[in-house]
Amino acid sequence: MRVVALHVAPERHAPMEERAAIEVVAGRGVVGDRWFGTRHRHVSVQSAEALAEAAADLGRPVPPSATRRTVTVAGLDVPTEPGARLLVGGEGGVLLEVVRVAAPCRIMETSMGPGGAAALRRRGGSIFRALSSGTIRLGDPVLLV
Numbered sequence: 001m002r003v004v005a006l007h008v009a010p011e012r013h014a015p016m017e018e019r020a021a022i023e024v025v026a027g028r029g030v031v032g033d034r035w036f037g038t039r040h041r042h043v044s045v046q047s048a049e050a051l052a053e054a055a056a057d058l059g060r061p062v063p064p065s066a067t068r069r070t071v072t073v074a075g076l077d078v079p080t081e082p083g084a085r086l087l088v089g090g091e092g093g094v095l096l097e098v099v100r101v102a103a104p105c106r107i108m109e110t111s112m113g114p115g116g117a118a119a120l121r122r123r124g125g126s127i128f129r130a131l132s133s134g135t136i137r138l139g140d141p142v143l144l145v
Contacts, residue, residue, distance in 0.1 A: 001142040003088065004048050005064040005072035008033040016065040021137040024094045024130045030070055040099045045086065046125030048074040054119040062119070069102065069125055073142045078125045086128070089140040096128035 007016040011034050023031040029042035046069040055062040064072040071088070079086065084098045104120035 001076040002074060003071060003136060003138055003140045003142060004074045006136065006138060007065050007068075007070060007072075009068065010034060016068060018065065021135050022070065023135055024133060026130050026133045029130055033070060040129050041127050042130040043071060043096055043128045044069040044102050044125060045071045045073060045078050045096070045128060046102070047076060047078045047123075048072055050078070050120075050123035050125070054123050057119045058113070058115055060113070067104075067120060067124065071136060076142055076144065079144060080126050085131075085145045087143045087145045088136050089134060090143070092134070093132075093140065094134040094136055095131040095145070097131050099127045099129050101125075102127050 006019040006022050008019060008022060008030055009016050010032060014034065024043060025031060029036045029038060035041045046064070046067055051062045051064060051067070051072070079098050080101045082098050082100060086096045088094045088096060102124040104117040104124045
């Protein structure tokens with residue numbers, strides 16, 4: 001289980017920017033992201049495998065940036081139960097806690113094309129709060145704790 005893509009958008013509706021690393025601040029979120037400083041929506045996490053399933057349903061690729069999620073992981077079903085925790089980066093990494101499921105919105109119809117929101121239903125990942133600070137990098141291990 002590892003991080004395979006990282007994206008941020010500096011403001012609402014701005015294009016997603018691919019990153020090799022992101023800085024996470026406990027209680028605040030991802031530095032430089034549109035959601036930084038919000039109450040609970042600090043980091044969004046999705047599964048590469050869920051994106052592949054959505055792509056199969058749509059009949060076209062679904063790049064991680066199209067979903068507008070911050071972190072994409074491979075080899076892990078992203079937890080959806082509030083209170084579940086992920087440790088990203090191994091010991092001393094960033095501790096994240098599920099707040100809620102990340103429901104697809106109508107923006108997915110623009111970023112992914114017609115049927116995008118429906119293809120992501122129950123596949124959109126989860127919204128997490130940041131319980132610790134640190135750097136998340138491409139390739140970092142991800143553990144369910």
